[in-house]
Each structure stands twice: as structure tokens, then as C-alpha cells.
Amino acid sequence: MEQKPPILSWQSGALFLVPAFLFIAVFLLFPFVWIFYLSFTNQTLLGANAANPQFVGFENYARLFDFDSWLNRGQFGSALFITAQFVIGSALIGQVALGLALAIVFFRRKGILRELVYVLVIFAWIIPDVVVAFSWVAFLNRDEGTFNAILSRLGFGRPDWQLEHALLSVILFNTWRGTAFSMLLFSSALATIPPSYLETAEVAGASAFQKLRDILLPLLQGHILTDLILITLWTFNTFSIFLLTAGGPAYRTEVVSIYTYRIAFQFFDFGQGAAIAVVVMLINLALALIYLILLRRQSVYT
Amino acid sequence: MSGIQLDRLSKHFGSVAAVDEVTLQIQDGEFFALLGPSGCGKTTTLRMIAGLEKATAGTIKIGDRDVTTLAPRERDIAMVFQDYALYPHMNLLDNIGYPLKVRGIPRAELQQRVTEAAQSLGIDHLLNRRPAQLSGGQQQRAAVARAIVHHAQVFLFDEPLSNLDAKLRVEARGFLKHLQRQVGVTTVYVTHDQAEAMALADHIAIMEQGKVVQMGPPLEVYHRPRTTFVASFLGSPPMNLLRGQLDLAARQVRVNNAAISLEQFRGWDRLVEHAQQNVNVVMGIRPEHLTIAQHEIPQSLTGEVYAIQPLGAESLVIVQIKGEPVSVRLFTDDTPQFSGRVWLAPDLQRVFFYHPDGELIA
Numbered sequence: 001m002e003q004k005p006p007i008l009s010w011q012s013g014a015l016f017l018v019p020a021f022l023f024i025a026v027f028l029l030f031p032f033v034w035i036f037y038l039s040f041t042n043q044t045l046l047g048a049n050a051a052n053p054q055f056v057g058f059e060n061y062a063r064l065f066d067f068d069s070w071l072n073r074g075q076f077g078s079a080l081f082i083t084a085q086f087v088i089g090s091a092l093i094g095q096v097a098l099g100l101a102l103a104i105v106f107f108r109r110k111g112i113l114r115e116l117v118y119v120l121v122i123f124a125w126i127i128p129d130v131v132v133a134f135s136w137v138a139f140l141n142r143d144e145g146t147f148n149a150i151l152s153r154l155g156f157g158r159p160d161w162q163l164e165h166a167l168l169s170v171i172l173f174n175t176w177r178g179t180a181f182s183m184l185l186f187s188s189a190l191a192t193i194p195p196s197y198l199e200t201a202e203v204a205g206a207s208a209f210q211k212l213r214d215i216l217l218p219l220l221q222g223h224i225l226t227d228l229i230l231i232t233l234w235t236f237n238t239f240s241i242f243l244l245t246a247g248g249p250a251y252r253t254e255v256v257s258i259y260t261y262r263i264a265f266q267f268f269d270f271g272q273g274a275a276i277a278v279v280v281m282l283i284n285l286a287l288a289l290i291y292l293i294l295l296r297r298q299s300v301y302t
Numbered sequence: 303m304s305g306i307q308l309d310r311l312s313k314h315f316g317s318v319a320a321v322d323e324v325t326l327q328i329q330d331g332e333f334f335a336l337l338g339p340s341g342c343g344k345t346t347t348l349r350m351i352a353g354l355e356k357a358t359a360g361t362i363k364i365g366d367r368d369v370t371t372l373a374p375r376e377r378d379i380a381m382v383f384q385d386y387a388l389y390p391h392m393n394l395l396d397n398i399g400y401p402l403k404v405r406g407i408p409r410a411e412l413q414q415r416v417t418e419a420a421q422s423l424g425i426d427h428l429l430n431r432r433p434a435q436l437s438g439g440q441q442q443r444a445a446v447a448r449a450i451v452h453h454a455q456v457f458l459f460d461e462p463l464s465n466l467d468a469k470l471r472v473e474a475r476g477f478l479k480h481l482q483r484q485v486g487v488t489t490v491y492v493t494h495d496q497a498e499a500m501a502l503a504d505h506i507a508i509m510e511q512g513k514v515v516q517m518g519p520p521l522e523v524y525h526r527p528r529t530t531f532v533a534s535f536l537g538s539p540p541m542n543l544l545r546g547q548l549d550l551a552a553r554q555v556r557v558n559n560a561a562i563s564l565e566q567f568r569g570w571d572r573l574v575e576h577a578q579q580n581v582n583v584v585m586g587i588r589p590e591h592l593t594i595a596q597h598e599i600p601q602s603l604t605g606e607v608y609a610i611q612p613l614g615a616e617s618l619v620i621v622q623i624k625g626e627p628v629s630v631r632l633f634t635d636d637t638p639q640f641s642g643r644v645w646l647a648p649d650l651q652r653v654f655f656y657h658p659d660g661e662l663i664a
């Protein structure tokens with residue numbers, strides 16, 4: 001890479017950075033340091049420890065990683081496990097894979113079907129969370145819900161989705177909710193591929209599968225990785241399940257973000273909550289690093 | 303074994319007839335150029351031969367097979383695009399070998415055939431590189447190597463040299479023609495560069511607004527352009543075209559107040575026939591068929607010297623006759639020394655007369 005002279009001198013460059021830096025310091029850096037500190041105390045909202053919290057060392061962390069009860073419902077390990085299922089189901093298989101599939105299926109196609117699918121998918125993405133959650137609750141309701149009305153008409157009975165398939169239904173919800181982003185990202189990435197690439201392959205004799213495997217997917221590699229980073233992190237931290245199930249029934253959809261919320265803001269155990277937040281942050285960091293390393297390692301050919 | 307026949311081939315985009323009833327016979331093994339200005343339908347014709355564009359009407363035959371409705375991969379062709387379409391994520395070996403790979407050719411044979419193809423184009427030392435690490439000329443050769451590697455029956459080229467600089471382009475013409483002669487594969491070559499088409503092709507077809515207006519060996523088309531469009535498209539500079547009026551009684555043509563006697567003109571009878579309806583004609587004369595003099599000579603036009611361009615083996619003198627530029631080509635070693643008023647005498651054996659609509663009369 002050729003080194004180009006910067007547009008600004010570093011002094012004026014620094015000046016431009018100051019507002020952003022202040023913002024980050026106040027709203028990101030400071031809370032982070034504070035949370036880190038809290039996670040080593042037994043600070044609570046009420047009671048004796050609220051006024052003068054004590055330093056408890058790694059006790060909060062030890063409680064999180066108490067492997068005897070780790071995987072019991074409502075414990076940290078269980079929340080992590082549910083989150084993993086949720087991320088794999090709704091982020092990787094759901095949003096990324098489905099978004100990629102939709103983008104490829106409708107690549108260079110025109111027509112009413114494409115428009116219809118795109119509008120529906122994007123619509124699911126732009127309506128506000130609360131509205132969506134409410135309509136899903138209504139949609140999946142056992143006795144009055146539209147979905148079961150359809151199913152029972154077709155002779156499939158009336159399963160109680162929120163009870164019997166709680167995790168599956170939130171995975172479907174989140175997939176439906178977020179696929180638009182991946183689909184749009186991949187659509188626009190596909191649009192930048194010169195038509196002659198595929199036409200050359202076509203003339204050379206490549207089948208549709210070969211074109212996909214040898215040309216489209218390798219060219220989309222960078223976009224796929226970027227999308228994976230974003231979607232994984234978003235899904236890992238999403239809280240909107242709360243609107244749908246509040247983590248229930250019996251903690252069966254309690255992902256880490258809801259677990260944190262319960263510990264910190266329902267039990268008001270701030271020290272414990274802070275410890276969870278720190279662990280979650282580290283997991284996020286690790287995920288982001290893995291993806292960034294992959295992205296860097298992925299050969300640079302442009 | 304695999305000539306190409308286009309029979310009243312058409313392509314309409316909405317109401318636009320991009321290609322309009324094109325009929326062409328391309329002989330087996332020949333180098334055929336489709337030449338024409340931007341937007342005349344060259345690429346569309348080529349893409350229909352490749353199967354990348356569906357014909358609106360008409361048929362395409364490659365060899366004895368009617369391929370009009372076949373998919374590109376069933377046509378046994380190879381195509382080189384203007385942007386080369388080398389895959390940025392593959393090295394040259396994989397790029398050139400891709401047509402072999404999709405045919406399931408074993409890796410060892412693939413490597414050997416790619417190396418052979420690359421050798422014949424002088425790029426075998428670059429097989430490990432990615433396209434981004436190559437110069438434009440090397441990329442162009444790689445794209446050609448990919449086209450020859452699987453021994454297709456037909457090569458299709460869409461302006462493959464237009465991204466190269468002038469010097470490389472002339473060089474590439476040489477190796478393309480040499481290569482085509484070596485492999486002897488029927489080749490259709492699209493270009494808007496008349497010099498390229500003339501230099502490369504056995505036959506050229508000139509297109510205008512979706513139609514083929516003239517077809518033949520390059521020199522035949524050059525020496526006998528059937529319309530003023532063809533005349534003004536071939537040659538650099540192209541044929542001079544001057545408006546004039548026939549004077550049947552005096553057996554003359556008057557061009558800008560000069561009168562040139564047509565006693566000796568071979569096609570006088572046809573001019574007479576034309577003049578029954580219309581005395582207006584367009585006189586066409588190539589720059590190399592004008593004699594220039596600083597003094598008055600018989601049967602000549604007169605004008606002012608506008609510019610002199612020495613080009614090495616030849617020189618061009620641009621003369622303005624009543625505001626219209628007329629080019630004269632001179633084969634001299636020195637820069638021609640003309641200035642002010644000069645006289646130009648056309649070689650009457652080499653003059654053409656066209657209908658004001660553009661059709662050749664004689």
C-alpha cells in the first residue's frame with residue numbers, strides 16, 4: 001500500500017477527535033471502569049450494603065462459575081447455553097444464512113415475487129420492537145392466535161408455542177425480525193460483482209452450483225464475515241426477547257442479557273450484575289477478535 | 303467444421319431494435335471482425351452468439367448445430383470480455399484453468415494445459431500471481447489464455463484491447479492474429495477501432511444502427527465502401543466527402559465552383575441515370591488519392607492549407623475548401639512545405655460518387 005499524505009495536520013486532526021473522545025469517555029469508558037470496580041464489591045440498591053459496599057474479591061465471579069449448579073435453569077451457565085442456541089439458531093442459521101440465501105435467490109431477478117419478499121422482510125425490520133412483540137404474542141397465542149387458527153384448520157392441532165416451543169419461537173421471531181439487514185447487505189454486495197464474472201463462468205461451462213461455490217461465495221467472503229460479526233454481537237446482546245417471553249417460561253428463554261437484567265435490576269444485586277456484565281463484555285471482545293483475525297487473514301486481493 | 307451462420311437475427315430491447323435482421327456467414331477458421339460505432343449493436347450480436355442474450359427473432363448456427371436456444375455452456379465457445387473478467391480471488395493458474403476445472407479435468411492435466419496455454423502467450427512465469435498483481439497487458443493475455451485453454455470451437459472477443467494503451471494495443475494485435483492462425487479457431491471480434499479490424503480480420507462486417515451495411519475482406523471494403531457511412535468510418539483519416547452537382551451537358555461535376563471533367567470516369571453511365579432524378583451527388587476520395595500542388599493544376603479543387611501533420615512514413619496536409627477540411631496523404635520523407643493557397647487534383651480512377659442519401663452510385 002502506498003502511503004498517502006494525510007489531509008490534516010495531526011494537531012487539527014486531534015482537535016476533530018476531541019468531541020468523539022469526550023463522548024466515548026463519558027458514556028463508555030467511565031461506565032466500563034465503574035462496572036469493573038462494582039464487580040468486585042457487594043453493592044446493592046437497598047439494605048446495608050447499599051450505603052457502604054465492601055470489597056469481596058472474586059466472590060461474584062466465583063458464584064457465576066459455580067459448576068455444581070451452573071447448568072440449572074436460571075443460572076449463568078444455563079443462560080449462556082440458551083444464548084448460544086439462540087445465536088446459532090437466529091443469527092447464524094437464521095439471519096445470515098437466510099439473508100444470504102434470499103439475496104442469492106433473487107440476485108439479478110426482477111418481478112413481483114422479489115418485490116413482495118423484499119418489502120415483507122424489510123417491513124419486519126423497520127416496525128418498532130414493542131409493536132412487533134405484541135403482535136407476535138397475539139399471533140402465537142394458543143387459543144386466539146392467528147398461527148394456531150391456521151394450523152388447526154390444516155389439522156395440526158393447537159400447540160402452545162410460548163410454552164412448548166418457547167426457545168424455537170423466539171429464534172423464529174428474531175430471525176424474522178432481523179433477516180432484512182443481512183439480505184440487504186448481501187444484495188448490495190452482489191450488485192457490485194461485474195456481470196462479466198458470471199457470464200465468463202457461464203460460457204466456460206459452469207453450472208449454477210459451481211458459479212455459487214467458485215465465484216459468488218468467495219467474492220462475498222469479506223461481506224459474510226463482517227455480517228457475521230455484526231449479527232452475532234447484536235443477537236448476543238439483544239434484549240427484545242424480554243418483550244415476548246420475559247425470559248420464561250421457567251427461564252427457558254432467559255438469554256444472558258435477560259439474566260443480567262434480572263440479577264441487577266430485579267434482585268438489585270449490582271455487584272453480581274456487574275460481574276456478569278464484565279464476563280459478557282469479555283465474551284463479546286473474544287468474538288469480535290476472532291472475527292477480526294479471520295477478516296484480516298482472509299486474503300486481501302483488491 | 304464450425305463456421306457460424308446468423309440468419310435474420312434480431313434483438314429488441316423494448317421498442318429499440320439493437321440488432322435488426324442481421325444475416326452473416328462466418329467461415330470455419332476465419333478471423334471475423336464486427337465493426338461499428340458505439341451503440342450499433344456489435345456487443346448484442348456477439349452476446350447472442352454466446353447465448354448470453356436471447357434472440358428476439360432469427361437463428362444462429364454454429365457448425366451444423368442450430369444453437370439459437372441453447373445455453374452458453376452447450377455452445378462450446380470461449381469469450382473474452384472487455385474487462386477481462388479475471389477472478390480477483392484466484393491466481394492465474396486457477397483463472398486460466400477454470401474452464402477445465404468445471405469440466406472435471408484432473409488437476410495434473412489442468413496444470414499442464416494451463417502451462418501450455420500460458421507459454422504460448424508468454425505469461426507462464428506469472429501463474430502464481432493474482433490478477434491485481436499484473437499489468438493490464440498481462441491481464442489481457444491471461445484472459446486470452448483462459449479462452450484458448452479448453453479448445454472451444456469458437457472464440458468471441460468483445461473489444462479485448464480497448465483498455466490497453468496505444469503501444470500495447472498494436473503489440474497485442476500481432477499476437478492475437480498469430481495465435482488465431484496457430485489454433486485456427488473461428489473467431490468473432492468486436493471492435494469500434496477500424497484499424498484494429500482491418501489489421502486482424504479476414505472479413506469485416508460494418509454495422510450501423512443494428513444493421514450490417516457492408517461485409518467483405520477489409521481491403522475490398524476499404525477500397526469500395528458501399529455507403530458514405532462506411533467510407534467515413536474506415537481509414538484514418540477517413541475518405542473525404544464533398545458535395546457536388548453533375549453537369550450532364552458538360553460531362554462535369556462541379557464541386558465548390560471548381561469543375562472537374564468526368565470524360566475518363568468509368569461509371570459515367572450510372573451517373574447519367576442518377577442525374578435524371580437528381581443532379582446532387584457526394585464525391586468521395588481517399589486522402590492518398592489526391593495530388594497537391596502549390597500552383598494551379600488542371601482538374602483541381604483549390605483551398606487554403608490549414609495544418610500539416612508529419613507522421614513519419616507519411617504526412618497529412620489538411621486543406622480547407624470553403625470551410626470544409628479535406629485531408630491529403632503524402633508519402634514523403636520530409637515535412638511537406640505547403641502554405642496558403644494550394645490545388646488538389648483527385649485521381650479519377652479512384653473517385654466514388656454517392657447519392658446524397660449515402661448509397662454508392664459509381
Ligand SMILES: Nc1ncnc2c1ncn2[C@@H]1O[C@H](COP(=O)(O)OP(=O)(O)OP(=O)(O)O)[C@@H](O)[C@H]1O
Nearest residue numbers: 315318320338339340341342343344345346347494
Ligand atoms: N440490456 C439492454 N437493455 C436495453 N437496451 C440495451 C441493452 N443492451 C444494449 N442496449 C441498447 O442496444 C443498442 C446496442 O447496444 P450494444 O451494446 O450492442 O452496442 P455496441 O455496438 O456494443 O456499442 P459499444 O461500442 O458502445 O460497446 C444500444 O442502443 C443500447 O443502448
Ligand SMILES: [Mg+2]
Nearest residue numbers: 344345346460
Ligand atoms: Mg459493446
